[in-house]
């Protein structure tokens with residue numbers, strides 16, 4: 001892999017702060033994420049990882065600092081704004097609808113319609129065909145796009161959620177604990193998918209409590225503690241022990 005350059009920076013959070021009542025969830029947090037890299041965000045429970053990610057994905061508005069995306073300042077008012085800019089999030093709960101099929105989930109809130117004068121009809125055939133393309137492009141192990149999500153395994157569900165996040169010209173894919181609920185084999189499959197996204201040039205921002213996974217997959221690690229960014233390392237230049245030390249505070253940056 002070539003050494004990264006500044007032009008590779010896709011996400012640039014500068015001194016981002018957010019307070020909930022008396023809780024300073026984020027205090028002047030600065031991190032970057034590059035195209036073609038997996039950037040890990042680690043920290044103990046309550047460190048502020050999810051809150052930071054929610055600021056990037058348009059759920060929260062920071063009350064201080066700036067978030068630059070693709071070189072431009074952002075002021076997202078909703079997750080839709082972030083999505084329009086090319087930021088997709090695979091949330092911990094996946095936000096899939098169990099009773100809908102794979103293709104219906106892939107096209108939820110972005111249905112393809114055909115217009116006949118004033119009448120708009122859902123183009124089921126086009127959506128199913130496109131869903132098959134999306135699934136096969138990611139080589140995802142999903143049985144049939146007409147299967148209902150409730151019949152899928154945890155790994156297959158995760159794959160559908162990742163497929164949805166990457167199939168619509170996204171640039172940054174944020175993943176919050178994507179393998180926390182999965183077994184060993186399913187974790188390996190989902191990790192393959194994450195690596196493939198990176199190799200296709202996406203920037204991936206990965207929240208994970210699994211140090212082995214962080215060391216295996218990421219190129220950059222940012223460490224948070226009590227709402228602050230307390231360290232940043234190139235993964236190749238650090239160790240699991242150092243990251244744990246930064247997380248617990250045993251090592252000061």
Ligand SMILES: Nc1ncnc2c1ncn2[C@@H]1O[C@H](COP(=O)(O)OP(=O)(O)OP(=O)(O)O)[C@@H](O)[C@H]1O
Nearest residue numbers: 020023024025043044045046047048049050051052
């Ligand atoms: N909507 C909210 N209202 C009030 N406090 C919040 C809200 N969201 C988060 N917090 C607080 O902000 C702090 C950071 O929480 P956050 O969920 O970002 O941590 P985290 O690093 O993602 O933790 P975990 O690994 O447990 O998911 C915590 O003290 C949390 O209680």
